Amino acid sequence: MSRPTPPPIADALIGWFADAARPLPWRAADVSPWAVLVSEIMLQQTQVARVVPRWEAWIERWPTPAALAAEPPSEAVRAWDRLGYPRRALWLHRAATEIVERHGGEVPHDLDALLALQGIGPYTARAIAAFAFGLRHPVVDTNTRRVLARAVGGQGEPGPPSTARDLAAMETLLPDDPASARLVNAATMELGATVCAARTPRCGECPIAEACAWRRAGYPPYEGPRRAAQARFAGSDRQVRGLVMREMRAVHRPITRAELAPVCDDAAQLGRAIEGLTADGLVIGDASGYRLPER
DNA sequence: TATACGTGGTA
DNA sequence: TTACCAAGTAT
Numbered sequence: 001m002s003r004p005t006p007p008p009i010a011d012a013l014i015g016w017f018a019d020a021a022r023p024l025p026w027r028a029a030d031v032s033p034w035a036v037l038v039s040e041i042m043l044q045q046t047q048v049a050r051v052v053p054r055w056e057a058w059i060e061r062w063p064t065p066a067a068l069a070a071e072p073p074s075e076a077v078r079a080w081d082r083l084g085y086p087r088r089a090l091w092l093h094r095a096a097t098e099i100v101e102r103h104g105g106e107v108p109h110d111l112d113a114l115l116a117l118q119g120i121g122p123y124t125a126r127a128i129a130a131f132a133f134g135l136r137h138p139v140v141d142t143n144t145r146r147v148l149a150r151a152v153g154g155q156g157e158p159g160p161p162s163t164a165r166d167l168a169a170m171e172t173l174l175p176d177d178p179a180s181a182r183l184v185n186a187a188t189m190e191l192g193a194t195v196c197a198a199r200t201p202r203c204g205e206c207p208i209a210e211a212c213a214w215r216r217a218g219y220p221p222y223e224g225p226r227r228a229a230q231a232r233f234a235g236s237d238r239q240v241r242g243l244v245m246r247e248m249r250a251v252h253r254p255i256t257r258a259e260l261a262p263v264c265d266d267a268a269q270l271g272r273a274i275e276g277l278t279a280d281g282l283v284i285g286d287a288s289g290y291r292l293p294e295r
Numbered sequence: 296t297a298t299a300c301g302t303g304g305t306a
Numbered sequence: 307t308t309a310c311c312a313a314g315t316a317t
Contacts, residue, residue, distance in 0.1 A: 039313085040313065040314095041314095042313090043312090043313040043314090044312095044313070044314045044315075045300090045301085045302095045311095045312055045313085045314055045315090046301090046302080046303090046312065046313080046314095047302095047303075047304065047311090047312055047313090048312095048313075049303095049304080050302080050303070050304085050312095051313090082301080082302065082303090083301080083302080084300085084301035084302040084303080085300055085301055085302085085314090085315090086300095086301075087300070087301095087315090087316090088314095088315090091315085091316095119314095119315070119316090120315085121314060121315045121316080122314085122315090123313075123314060123315085124313085124314075124315085127313070139313090141313045141314080142311090142312070142313070142314080143312095143313070144313090160296085161314095189313065192313095193312095193313075197311095198310080198311060198312085199305085199306070199310075199311075200305095200306080228297080228298085229309080229310085230309085230310075230311080231299090232308095232309095233301080233302080233303095236301095237299085237300095238299080238300060238301060238302090239301080239302090241300080241301075242301050242302070245301085276299090276300090280300090297317100298316105298317090299315105299316095299317090300314105300315090300316095302312100303311105303312090304310105304311085304312085305309105305310085305311085305312105306308105306309095306310090306311105
């Protein structure tokens with residue numbers, strides 16, 4: 001079942017990407033699969049500009065999975081700093097350990113092996129397989145979903161995500177040649193990030209405007225179901241968790257509940273935060289107090 | 296499938 | 307200022 005010719009959209013994307021690709025450090029030719037893996041986990045729900053410095057420091061300090069696995073998780077959490085979703089620091093440490101234990105310290109190529117690693121889901125596994133190893137897999141992130149919704153689906157915004165549907169949609173755009181497919185994956189993400197943006201698309205600069213179904217339809221407004229609005233951050237449990245973590249990173253000794261009290265007026269909310277962080281393994285509590293995980 | 300999960304940039 | 311958005315994953 002081979003498809004006919006590669007879609008013209010693919011060629012247009014590849015041509016555009018050759019010029020327009022941002023020189024992101026993890027795109028350099030000599031970057032290791034581990035460094036790509038680290039970048040992908042850091043980039044989950046996190047803007048490029050905030051990731052770059054943390055990634056540089058991380059790779060310098062832990063150039064291999066073994067180097068990270070040799071240190072306690074607490075150090076990973078501290079190095080994560082304020083990137084957000086600190087569970088990812090734990091996941092990355094766990095994944096490094098799993099890579100050492102199950103794969104001899106080498107990041108696996110195989111999609112199922114990648115998927116089995118902690119913190120690596122459908123997007124990240126394919127991103128690593130495609131970008132680090134050049135394997136031919138569809139890679140679908142939030143940018144890709146938006147480009148597909150507009151250019152192919154004729155809708156202003158993507159509908160509710162469905163991994164199976166999204167992957168199938170991207171598959172129809174991919175050339176057979178793995179190297180070209182890799183470029184189309186990267187170019188589609190880049191287009192969504194820099195041109196086909198969520199709030200202010202710059203259609204005048206779009207390399208596939210001629211082929212865009214949304215443009216052809218006259219840019220109809222999105223009618224489908226809306227994502228639930230993100231809960232307010234100020235005063236949220238999330239914010240309190242973040243404040244607790246900030247203390248935990250700074251204090252290199254067990255800290256008592258009383259010492260944590262200043263981070264939040266609401267004792268019940270502070271309790272929820274500490275309990276949640278403990279359940280997540282980000283905080284360990286014992287008779288001496290609370291601390292970051294040393295093991 | 297819906298929800299929780301950090302933090303900061305941008306309009 | 308508020309509201310939306312951000313290279314998602316686990317449960």
